[in-house]
Amino acid sequence: MEKDNINENKINSEVEEMEVQTSNIETTKVENDIKNETLDEGNTNSELHGLINGEDSENSDDDINESSSIQVILANALDQLLIVAASAVLVLLCSVVLKLFGYMFTEGTGSVVLAGGIIYFILNCIYAPIMENSNAKNTIAKKILNIN
Numbered sequence: 001m002e003k004d005n006i007n008e009n010k011i012n013s014e015v016e017e018m019e020v021q022t023s024n025i026e027t028t029k030v031e032n033d034i035k036n037e038t039l040d041e042g043n044t045n046s047e048l049h050g051l052i053n054g055e056d057s058e059n060s061d062d063d064i065n066e067s068s069s070i071q072v073i074l075a076n077a078l079d080q081l082l083i084v085a086a087s088a089v090l091v092l093l094c095s096v097v098l099k100l101f102g103y104m105f106t107e108g109t110g111s112v113v114l115a116g117g118i119i120y121f122i123l124n125c126i127y128a129p130i131m132e133n134s135n136a137k138n139t140i141a142k143k144i145l146n147i148n
Helices: 002-052 059-100 111-133 140-144
Strands: none
Touching: 059 111, 059 140
16 A cells, blocks of 8 residues: 555656646746747837938948938039030020021010020930940949049
């Protein structure tokens, strides 16, 4: 009888040990899951905080983009100056051609300004597409400033 009690005690103690081991495994899994969730929430919170405040982790790319955007703006301004100069030359050429046929722009009516505006508009519309599709592959100002 004592042997039966001892065997039952051993079996009970083994069962209790197994229960303790499985409960430890479950608690460590739960603890690890909680830690992972808090880490994920921390990462998400820091990402959201950065987005809301406009902070970017890649500052070097922003510096490159800012300098290139400034160069693009300068190139566009230079292209516009070239188009205005070309328009002025074409208006003078038109004036010479009109004088050859006995006509001329009258002063004070704004016809020269109107002719210049029309020529500028036409040149502005066709300049960039023609230059970018030609062998040059860029406008004159972008070539000068080495912008690809």
